Amino acid sequence: MDVKYINPFISSLNNTLETMLSVSPGRNQPFLKSNNKASGDVSGIIGFASQEVVGSVALTFPEKAALKAYELLMGETLPHINEEVQDMVGELANIVAGGAKEEFNAIGIVYHISIPTVVTGKGHSIGHKGGVPVVVIPFELNGLPFYMEVSMKVKPGLPTVQKLVAENVAG
Amino acid sequence: MKVLVIEDSATTRRIIKKNLAAFNLTDIEEAENGEEALAKLDGIDIVLTDWNMPVMDGLTMVKTIRANPKYKDLPIMMITSQAAKKEVIEALKNGVNGYIVKPFTAATLAEKVKGLLARCNPVSEAE
Numbered sequence: 001m002d003v004k005y006i007n008p009f010i011s012s013l014n015n016t017l018e019t020m021l022s023v024s025p026g027r028n029q030p031f032l033k034s035n036n037k038a039s040g041d042v043s044g045i046i047g048f049a050s051q052e053v054v055g056s057v058a059l060t061f062p063e064k065a066a067l068k069a070y071e072l073l074m075g076e077t078l079p080h081i082n083e084e085v086q087d088m089v090g091e092l093a094n095i096v097a098g099g100a101k102e103e104f105n106a107i108g109i110v111y112h113i114s115i116p117t118v119v120t121g122k123g124h125s126i127g128h129k130g131g132v133p134v135v136v137i138p139f140e141l142n143g144l145p146f147y148m149e150v151s152m153k154v155k156p157g158l159p160t161v162q163k164l165v166a167e168n169v170a171g
Numbered sequence: 172m173k174v175l176v177i178e179d180s181a182t183t184r185r186i187i188k189k190n191l192a193a194f195n196l197t198d199i200e201e202a203e204n205g206e207e208a209l210a211k212l213d214g215i216d217i218v219l220t221d222w223n224m225p226v227m228d229g230l231t232m233v234k235t236i237r238a239n240p241k242y243k244d245l246p247i248m249m250i251t252s253q254a255a256k257k258e259v260i261e262a263l264k265n266g267v268n269g270y271i272v273k274p275f276t277a278a279t280l281a282e283k284v285k286g287l288l289a290r291c292n293p294v295s296e297a298e
């Protein structure tokens with residue numbers, strides 16, 4: 001999967017956390033996922049689809065990072081992941097997926113998003129929709145690791161970024 | 172002033188309520204989806220609604236509300252993650268009066284909601 005399909009989600013995640021939690025997350029090197037197990041204890045997954053693309057984006061938080069996010073958002077310290085933390089993770093995934101749309105539109109990709117699915121438990125699995133390798137981008141929230149996963153299949157015939165740029169220059 | 176907040180995320184409902192309370196909007200009715208909201212419209216002065224929700228989404232609900240002449244002037248603000256410009260335009264065309272893209276700050280919510288209320292009730296200050 002081309003990085004141009006990852007960057008809109010990264011910008012959207014940064015904007016989401018900066019606006020809602022007042023923190024800029026740290027980011028590490030992306031890698032390809034080798035199984036469907038989540039790296040976290042709670043995951044929010046959004047599917048997206050259109051004529052051009054099909055895929056999903058997930059945020060998966062180990063307990064510590066999830067509780068820190070909740071504390072930053074709601075000003076409350078919780079001992080464990082509960083329903084409210086699960087709801088927050090689903091809503092964050094929803095906001096990241098929706099927020100990436102404008103940047104995707106600029107490269108000719110439009111999509112609709114699903115309602116979030118939230119999965120919890122140690123070693124749970126995340127069902128991605130793209131049918132293509134999943135890219136994992138590791139992040140840190142106040143030093144605590146969490147992950148964004150993106151699986152995105154772009155249907156054949158879609159103009160590439162290079163082509164769109166060339167057309168704009170020519171036009 | 173009675174506000175109807177329609178939002179499937181309990182976290183976001185809490186944040187919206189807290190932000191509204193900061194400028195004295197404390198009479199709040201809540202619904203988790205569009206269908207539930209349609210049964211709670213009587214006596215409501217302003218609607219704040221999400222777009223992506225199960226059962227009935229916010230846009231379908233807005234169309235249903237606007238189809239009823241009784242609610243043609245009811246102020247409706249959409250608060251949604253749908254960030255594409257064409258979506259904003261679609262919502263406005265279908266009867267939404269204001270639009271807030273998530274993620275939002277307390278300041279943005281206050282400014283937009285107060286602005287919408289002022290546009291819909293342009294009286295108090297002049298009199």
Ligand SMILES: [Mg+2]
Binds near residue numbers: 178179222
């Ligand atoms: Mg929602």
